[in-house]
Amino acid sequence: MDNEILKYLSKYIPITKELEEEISKIEFIKCFDKGTVLLEEGKISNECYFIIKGCIRSFYLKDGEERTTEFHTEEQAVVPSAYGSNVPSEYYLECIEDTITGVGTPELETEIYQKFPQIESLNRALGEAIMAKQQDSFAEFKMASHEEKYLALLKNRPDLLQRAPQHQIASYLGIKPESLSRIRKRIMNQK
Amino acid sequence: MDNEILKYLSKYIPITKELEEEISKIEFIKCFDKGTVLLEEGKISNECYFIIKGCIRSFYLKDGEERTTEFHTEEQAVVPSAYGSNVPSEYYLECIEDTITGVGTPELETEIYQKFPQIESLNRALGEAIMAKQQDSFAEFKMASHEEKYLALLKNRPDLLQRAPQHQIASYLGIKPESLSRIRKRIMNQK
DNA sequence: TGAAGCCGTTGACTTAAGTTAAGAAAGACC
DNA sequence: GGTCTTTCTTAACTTAAGTCAACGGCTTCA
Numbered sequence: 515m516d517n518e519i520l521k522y523l524s525k526y527i528p529i530t531k532e533l534e535e536e537i538s539k540i541e542f543i544k545c546f547d548k549g550t551v552l553l554e555e556g557k558i559s560n561e562c563y564f565i566i567k568g569c570i571r572s573f574y575l576k577d578g579e580e581r582t583t584e585f586h587t588e589e590q591a592v593v594p595s596a597y598g599s600n601v602p603s604e605y606y607l608e609c610i611e612d613t614i615t616g617v618g619t620p621e622l623e624t625e626i627y628q629k630f631p632q633i634e635s636l637n638r639a640l641g642e643a644i645m646a647k648q649q650d651s652f653a654e655f656k657m658a659s660h661e662e663k664y665l666a667l668l669k670n671r672p673d674l675l676q677r678a679p680q681h682q683i684a685s686y687l688g689i690k691p692e693s694l695s696r697i698r699k700r701i702m703n704q705k
Numbered sequence: 706m707d708n709e710i711l712k713y714l715s716k717y718i719p720i721t722k723e724l725e726e727e728i729s730k731i732e733f734i735k736c737f738d739k740g741t742v743l744l745e746e747g748k749i750s751n752e753c754y755f756i757i758k759g760c761i762r763s764f765y766l767k768d769g770e771e772r773t774t775e776f777h778t779e780e781q782a783v784v785p786s787a788y789g790s791n792v793p794s795e796y797y798l799e800c801i802e803d804t805i806t807g808v809g810t811p812e813l814e815t816e817i818y819q820k821f822p823q824i825e826s827l828n829r830a831l832g833e834a835i836m837a838k839q840q841d842s843f844a845e846f847k848m849a850s851h852e853e854k855y856l857a858l859l860k861n862r863p864d865l866l867q868r869a870p871q872h873q874i875a876s877y878l879g880i881k882p883e884s885l886s887r888i889r890k891r892i893m894n895q896k
Numbered sequence: 897t898g899a900a901g902c903c904g905t906t907g908a909c910t911t912a913a914g915t916t917a918a919g920a921a922a923g924a925c926c
Numbered sequence: 927g928g929t930c931t932t933t934c935t936t937a938a939c940t941t942a943a944g945t946c947a948a949c950g951g952c953t954t955c956a
Binding site for chain 2: 932933934935936
């Protein structure tokens, strides 16, 4: 099976011949160079992405300063919150690496859900699971010290620290680059 | 329409006679006194709740200290992250007011989804919308000062500050009760 | 090769939150 | 009514993050 999206789906639901044909037919792969901006603040977004390879950073501007909200990597879906709603986006999507994605649209989604209701079921179940996980990690995050947040990131997504520049990591953690630098120094000295 | 759940559903999808009969038949209303613990750490949970009236607080224990993760109020669903999964819960659910809820189970859910796929579609769509909102507010929360977090809560959920004791609000904001007290004093003096 | 920018680090200073402890106010219970 | 508990506030001290500024390393590009 050389289709990444089918490979992903097969983890959760049986892939029928019919489903395989349909998905192969409609899958729409796009490649983006590092630095490509997929969505800008104020623009309407009608695409969502499933990352096959690479990293997409979402961030918004506050007082001219970039605030990173997420780093999306392999096997993750990127659904702009304004996706399909005709509401201008409040944030940016930027590829911080060369990135290969499957691209979806609201129309395509509707079509697939009609033909394959089990995929909508899957998305509901996955969505609920992701939401519960989000709530848990939000709770952890709220009470953690900045150092603990950094250590948690180091543990859960060690690759990110290699893939993204440190000041972006800092804004993702909700701290200033200077603080992150000091935290790293402190941890080094403790060892 | 005297059924709160139907009233809620009718905001999003047309209520057919058949749907109305079915939901009325299966709806299971329970009332709980203030102080009732609906779920304890370590217990399996097989119920989810839709709050008609009241307030349910979810929290977990860390080093013997309660950490409030959410205050669920009217028209909100409370789905324990371990719901239907046979995994012991990591947190508690407690009614901090007399509370009236609709109660759901995984079996009931499956049954409803089979009979009324449009409800599963609705749940998927609502889930995605809630998730996007969660991500946005998480992003705001990360970069906000403690004072800004308090002011945001004051603005978005002013009722909570009347309904829950201050130390629970503090742990919900991720700060110590002493800090919240100081922040409130600071704000009062500024006015 | 040299100038300009970006990035991470460091230092000095300010500000605010955590910690510990104590006390006042309000409620619950007997 | 009086005691006990819970809740909130206040104070003194410690610790760490924000702010501002400077510097060195590295890349880019003319």
